[in-house]
Amino acid sequence: MDKAFASTPEPPYYAVIFSARRTEGDHGYEAMAKAMVDLALKQPGCLGAESTRGADGFGITVAYFTDEASIAAWKANDRHLTAQRLGQERWYSHYELRVAKVERAYSGPEGRGV
Amino acid sequence: MDKAFASTPEPPYYAVIFSARRTEGDHGYEAMAKAMVDLALKQPGCLGAESTRGADGFGITVAYFTDEASIAAWKANDRHLTAQRLGQERWYSHYELRVAKVERAYSGPEGRGV
Numbered sequence: 001m002d003k004a005f006a007s008t009p010e011p012p013y014y015a016v017i018f019s020a021r022r023t024e025g026d027h028g029y030e031a032m033a034k035a036m037v038d039l040a041l042k043q044p045g046c047l048g049a050e051s052t053r054g055a056d057g058f059g060i061t062v063a064y065f066t067d068e069a070s071i072a073a074w075k076a077n078d079r080h081l082t083a084q085r086l087g088q089e090r091w092y093s094h095y096e097l098r099v100a101k102v103e104r105a106y107s108g109p110e111g112r113g114v
Numbered sequence: 115m116d117k118a119f120a121s122t123p124e125p126p127y128y129a130v131i132f133s134a135r136r137t138e139g140d141h142g143y144e145a146m147a148k149a150m151v152d153l154a155l156k157q158p159g160c161l162g163a164e165s166t167r168g169a170d171g172f173g174i175t176v177a178y179f180t181d182e183a184s185i186a187a188w189k190a191n192d193r194h195l196t197a198q199r200l201g202q203e204r205w206y207s208h209y210e211l212r213v214a215k216v217e218r219a220y221s222g223p224e225g226r227g228v
Contacts, residue, residue, distance in 0.1 A: 005210055011212075019164045021116055021118060021119075050210075052166055052167060052168040054166040058116075058166050062174060088222055088223040089223070092222070094116055094119065094222070095221065095222050096221050097220045100216040101214055101217060102212045102213070103215060104212070105211065105213070107209065109206060
């Protein structure tokens with residue numbers, strides 16, 4: 001299995017869609033981003049995450065959770081709160097965060113079709 | 115406004131989350147991808163789209179729609195059906211497509227906070 005993909009169960013479950021534009025320079029971002037993904041994946045209720053960023057600094061990360069309570073717990077995690085603060089202060093010129101309930105899912109080309 | 119971001123209304127609305135690994139080589143992909151984004155944005159009910167791909171060929175596109183009927187109409191669009199077929203045959207080694215209902219949304223750092 002391609003590890004870039006999250007291996008999620010049958011819906012319903014939740015998706016936290018985070019799209020963000022990075023500021024210039026690293027300023028500790030890459031190390032923290034990796035640490036936060038590792039930490040998120042250890043959270044109860046976290047099903048996986050998918051993340052990518054283009055050369056222009058615009059990126060999308062989608063993290064999947066079993067339920068709203070798991071999202072709330074992750075949001076309130078101490079180390080994550082520090083990362084959120086640094087994200088607001090240093091790393092992102094703009095971001096959008098959307099919490100969505102996944103209702104249907106498909107995969108391919110070998111899967112069930114779109 | 116940074117044009118990489120979709121300007122979406124207050125929730126609820128729908129997100130179609132498409133994560134995919136590209137095969138090697140272009141094979142007409144870039145031109146079709148651009149045409150499909152342009153076409154999607156003209157569909158009734160399409161609120162916008164966000165898309166990025168890393169150097170490793172893994173990409174995420176999220177398209178936002180007002181409702182399920184708009185998603186169904188876009189799925190059935192003739193030119194989009196052709197693109198879907200070519201995606202399955204040529205462009206993607208694997209993809210995941212998830213349809214989700216956006217329940218809450220935030221923006222920052224200048225916005226309402228996370």
